[in-house]
Amino acid sequence: MKIVFAAAEAAPYAKVGGLADVAGSLPQALAELGHDVTLYLPLHGTIDRARFAVPARAPVRSVPFGAAHVRVSYPSVARDGVRVVLVSSARIGRDRVYGEKDDDRRYALFCRAVYEDLRESPPDVVHAHDWHAALLVPLVARSRGGTWRRTATVFTIHNLAYQGRTNAAILARVGLPRARMAVEGPNECNPMARAIASADIVSTVSERYAKEILTPEFGEGLQGLLRERKGRLRGIVNGIDTTVFDPAADGHIAARYDAADTSGKAKDKEALQVEGGLAVDPRAPLFGVVGRLVEQKGVDLLTASAPHLLAKGGQLVVLGAGDPSYERKWKAFARRYGRKLWLTLGFDAGLAQRIYAGADLFLMPSRFEPCGLGQLISFRYGTIPVVHAVGGLAETVRDVDADPERGNGFSFSRYTGEAFDDAIDRAMGAYRADGEAWPALMRRAMEEDHSWRASAKRYAALYRTAVRLRSS
Ligand code: GLC
Numbered sequence: 001m002k003i004v005f006a007a008a009e010a011a012p013y014a015k016v017g018g019l020a021d022v023a024g025s026l027p028q029a030l031a032e033l034g035h036d037v038t039l040y041l042p043l044h045g046t047i048d049r050a051r052f053a054v055p056a057r058a059p060v061r062s063v064p065f066g067a068a069h070v071r072v073s074y075p076s077v078a079r080d081g082v083r084v085v086l087v088s089s090a091r092i093g094r095d096r097v098y099g100e101k102d103d104d105r106r107y108a109l110f111c112r113a114v115y116e117d118l119r120e121s122p123p124d125v126v127h128a129h130d131w132h133a134a135l136l137v138p139l140v141a142r143s144r145g146g147t148w149r150r151t152a153t154v155f156t157i158h159n160l161a162y163q164g165r166t167n168a169a170i171l172a173r174v175g176l177p178r179a180r181m182a183v184e185g186p187n188e189c190n191p192m193a194r195a196i197a198s199a200d201i202v203s204t205v206s207e208r209y210a211k212e213i214l215t216p217e218f219g220e221g222l223q224g225l226l227r228e229r230k231g232r233l234r235g236i237v238n239g240i241d242t243t244v245f246d247p248a249a250d251g252h253i254a255a256r257y258d259a260a261d262t263s264g265k266a267k268d269k270e271a272l273q274v275e276g277g278l279a280v281d282p283r284a285p286l287f288g289v290v291g292r293l294v295e296q297k298g299v300d301l302l303t304a305s306a307p308h309l310l311a312k313g314g315q316l317v318v319l320g321a322g323d324p325s326y327e328r329k330w331k332a333f334a335r336r337y338g339r340k341l342w343l344t345l346g347f348d349a350g351l352a353q354r355i356y357a358g359a360d361l362f363l364m365p366s367r368f369e370p371c372g373l374g375q376l377i378s379f380r381y382g383t384i385p386v387v388h389a390v391g392g393l394a395e396t397v398r399d400v401d402a403d404p405e406r407g408n409g410f411s412f413s414r415y416t417g418e419a420f421d422d423a424i425d426r427a428m429g430a431y432r433a434d435g436e437a438w439p440a441l442m443r444r445a446m447e448e449d450h451s452w453r454a455s456a457k458r459y460a461a462l463y464r465t466a467v468r469l470r471s472s
Contacts (some may be wrong), residue, residue: 002123005039008132029452031081043086066173073115088212104166108174111136122151125463131164134195141198152466155199160220163192200466206372206392210235238371239452252350253357259446272358276342286358287445292323298365304417356381382442385409
């Protein structure tokens with residue numbers, strides 16, 4: 001099948017969150033299965049053109065946008081069997097992937113520019129991700145004539161909390177009719193809702209989240225629309241790039257290891273303690289956090305439980321940036337607990353990998369989590385996750401105390417500080433217990449297969465269903 005991906009970010013070109021990991025590795029996995037895959041990405045100002053050998057000369061189009069036409073160029077590069085087209089225009093590419101005043105227009109233009117580039121020979125499937133690429137879905141879905149007849153659309157929700165709501169004027173600009181949807185306010189356009197309403201198939205990144213978003217608690221106001229489209233809604237759990245995240249070959253870590261011989265992990269722990277200025281103590285339970293310090297990720301619980309964890313002899317390494325009020329609290333923690341807590345505000349892929357390798361345990365108390373990649377990467381490094389049982393975390397983490405034979409982590413159900421403290425205490429207890437149980441748990445986690453292999457096949461099946469539905 002000929003498949004086109006459209007997304008705002010993809011590793012290694014531009015990465016803000018988990019979407020980049022998926023858009024940077026699922027296309028490769030599909031290409032490996034023999035599909036012809038092209039990924040469209042905005043050429044953001046932050047993308048290093050020299051490093052990625054982005055050609056200066058490229059095909060150019062005049063893209064209709066409102067009353068005007070915008071000159072857009074389409075330089076492309078190849079990576080692991082995938083063609084990557086970096087959609088280039090001063091009106092799209094900026095210093096930041098998100099957070100510019102005109103994000104709505106930038107991404108609407110991106111959608112229209114992709115649509116124009118596909119016109120002459122449309123693919124079998126257009127697979128758009130999150131609100132930034134959402135308006136591409138109704139553009140394609142409405143084009144039933146001529147060459148577009150067979151093209152099916154798949155829309156994947158990575159995070160329902162961001163819907164791209166904006167003024168309805170964007171519809172005329174991008175080339176869509178103005179008819180209002182029930183979920184839209186007067187004069188409002190909700191790109192995510194429009195993609196959900198018009199895609200042949202809607203998917204999200206775990207089966208559990210696909211069920212959760214049908215409820216008012218997780219549906220972000222779109223639960224009614226999603227329930228209407230329930231027959232077209234699927235959940236496929238994400239994989240991870242197991243060549244990037246591989247303790248046996250990771251160039252960022254002090255010592256390499258695998259499930260058969262985990263001795264290198266102790267050296268990575270020591271190296272992390274030294275790097276972070278923590279007390280070098282092989283027996284102290286070392287907890288890692290890699291993720292944005294925002295409400296979704298449970299930063300309130302993390303902030304409430306950190307003093308408890310440190311008082312009980314744990315150590316904590318945190319890498320992430322986020323909500324300024326929480327950043328301030330964490331800076332104060334870092335001053336107060338110098339030898340026990342190492343805080344790095346920002347993002348650094350190499351440090352993230354040293355944390356995955358050096359930590360014993362990994363904290364993810366997310367309030368909601370469509371899939372979550374941190375717990376999957378942790379498994380790969382034999383680092384045991386402690387998670388709130390929600391979304392993809394509930395789907396992939398089995399509590400050891402509830403299921404001693406198959407357990408691979410610790411989880412708690414009620415979103416409260418006490419429940420999180422209790423899970424942390426159980427995890428520290430298990431870590432400190434002598435005997436074979438902890439090494440066996442580490443090995444079990446490391447032996448799980450979270451590569452894209454299985455999920456890429458499920459996407460291919462999903463595309464076939466979408467194509468069938470489109471032509472019926
Ligand atoms: C979003 C979600 C996260 C998911 C990622 C990739 O960042 O919040 O749960 O893993 O997208 O699908």
